Amino acid sequence: METGERAHQVLITGGSAGIGLGLASRYLAAGHRVLVTGRNAGTLAAVSEELPGLETFANDIADPRQRERLAAHVRRVMPDLDVVISNTGIQRRVGIAADDAPWAEAQHEIDVLLAGPVHLARLLTPHLLGHGRPSVYVNVTSGGAFLPQPFAPLYSAAKAALHSYTVNLRHALRATPCRVVELVPPAVATRLAGPGPNHGADPDEFCDTVFPLLDGSHPVVGYGPTAQPDFTDRVAAGHRAFEAAASRFGVPLYRPDGTVADQASPSSSPSWSGSPVSPVARPGRR
Numbered sequence: 058m059e060t061g062e063r064a065h066q067v068l069i070t071g072g073s074a075g076i077g078l079g080l081a082s083r084y085l086a087a088g089h090r091v092l093v094t095g096r097n098a099g100t101l102a103a104v105s106e107e108l109p110g111l112e113t114f115a116n117d118i119a120d121p122r123q124r125e126r127l128a129a130h131v132r133r134v135m136p137d138l139d140v141v142i143s144n145t146g147i148q149r150r151v152g153i154a155a156d157d158a159p160w161a162e163a164q165h166e167i168d169v170l171l172a173g174p175v176h177l178a179r180l181l182t183p184h185l186l187g188h189g190r191p192s193v194y195v196n197v198t199s200g201g202a203f204l205p206q207p208f209a210p211l212y213s214a215a216k217a218a219l220h221s222y223t224v225n226l227r228h229a230l231r232a233t234p235c236r237v238v239e240l241v242p243p244a245v246a247t248r249l250a251g252p253g254p255n256h257g258a259d260p261d262e263f264c265d266t267v268f269p270l271l272d273g274s275h276p277v278v279g280y281g282p283t284a285q286p287d288f289t290d291r292v293a294a295g296h297r298a299f300e301a302a303a304s305r306f307g308v309p310l311y312r313p314d315g316t317v318a319d320q321a322s323p324s325s326s327p328s329w330s331g332s333p334v335s336p337v338a339r340p341g342r343r
Contacts (some may be wrong), residue, residue, distance in 0.1 A: 065089040066135040070127075070177065071315040073100045075247035076197065078143060079264035080271075082108055082321055094118070096144075118145040118173035119165055136295030139192040140304035141181055142240075144227070146197070148212045156211075163211055163320060165285060170215035175222055182230070186315030191234045193273040196223040200243045200283045201293070224299055225274065226262045233313045241292075320331035 067084045071077040079251045084091045085108055092112040095101050101113035115129045130326025131138055149162065156163070174196055185192040201209065201215035220239060227237035229259075244257030262282050270278045277292055279285075309317050 059093070063141050066138045067091045067140040068131055068135065068138060068181075069142040069144055070094045070096075070116075070173075072142075073097065073104050073113075074299070075146075076140070076242060076245060076264065077144040078104060079260050080144075080268060081111060083264060083268045084140075085110055089140075090135075092131070119168035121172070121176060123172060124176050124180065128184070128297055131181065132184050137190075138184055138193075139179070139188070139190060139272075140251075141177075141185065141193070142197065143177055144197045145169055145173055145196075148209050150208050152207055153210050155261060166211050167215055169217050170212065171222075174219055178222075178226055182235070182311070183236050183315045184312060186313070189234070189314065191236070191273070193236050193238060193271065194226070195238045195240055195271055196226075197240045197242065198223065198329075200241060200279075200288075202241070203288070211249075225298065227304055228299075229310050230309075231310060232254060232318075233311050233315075235274075235311075238271055238273060239277045240267060240271065240276065241279045243280060243282045252308055284331040321339065 065084070067089050068080075069077050069081050069084075069091065070093075072081045072091075072097030080291040081091050081093050090112070090182060091110075093101070093104070093252065094114050096117050101115055105111045105113050114127060115131055117123045118127075149156075149166050151157075151158070170239055178194065178196075180192070184320040185194065196219055198220045198305055199212070201213040202220040203215070205213040205302055223239045224235060230237055234289060242258075242263065245260055245263050246257045258281055276296070277289075279288065282288060297301050305319040309319060312318050
């Protein structure tokens with residue numbers, strides 16, 4: 058799906074700051090219609106003033122009822138939705154041995170990073186397939202999904218699980234016009250972990266680089282350390298292994314019209330198509 062061929066209807070969760078807001082501004086500048094979500098209505102109002110034309114919807118992705126409310130709103134106001142960027146994030150920086158916080162804090166992190174994106178994909182996939190045109194579904198994971206981070210172990214685990222789910226989502230949609238993309242940022246200097254010093258790649262440089270690559274032609278898009286050959290070769294090897302294993306299981310897949318086939322055809326085309334990863338390898342600042 059070429060981002061310049063027509064105006065797209067774009068949903069970006071976690072779009073009130075950081076990577077989400079950076080991508081939203083670029084979609085708007087390219088002439089597309091953009092709806093962003095975030096928990097804080099005041100923050101959303103402020104960014105909509107800064108970016109005329111930006112649509113907003115206050116929503117807590119950690120709450121399943123609010124996810125259903127978001128999906129209902131999107132189906133109503135964006136009947137031609139064709140780009141979803143699932144970007145909500147939170148990061149508790151505490152090692153396993155030192156983590157004595159109430160379980161509710163850990164559960165909230167899991168709900169934001171894993172339950173929310175998985176549930177939203179289930180809710181919106183039929184809508185994306187319903188109009189029959191090419192579409193793109195982007196899940197934002199992390200370099201920490203592939204190299205566990207001791208300072209953020211639950212974040213790393215949840216992102217690793219989302220990576221696994223994204224591979225399977227791509228497989229389930231292989232026979233449809235919906236392309237599934239995994240965006241794998243390295244450390245980017247945003248407020249992901251809350252107040253305090255930030256480190257990592259410049260957010261504008263990151264968004265400038267990855268934005269044109271989110272058109273569905275690259276199954277995985279990295280930057281800096283996550284676009285280096287040692288990383289990309291490892292990711293590509295994992296996908297080849299997945300394709301070999303997945304061919305042994307006749308699980309139901311989506312048809313192009315959004316209905317579900319009884320099982321995968323042995324002759325189905327591979328879900329891994331196009332360039333395996335972004336060829337761009339600008340150095341990210343760690």
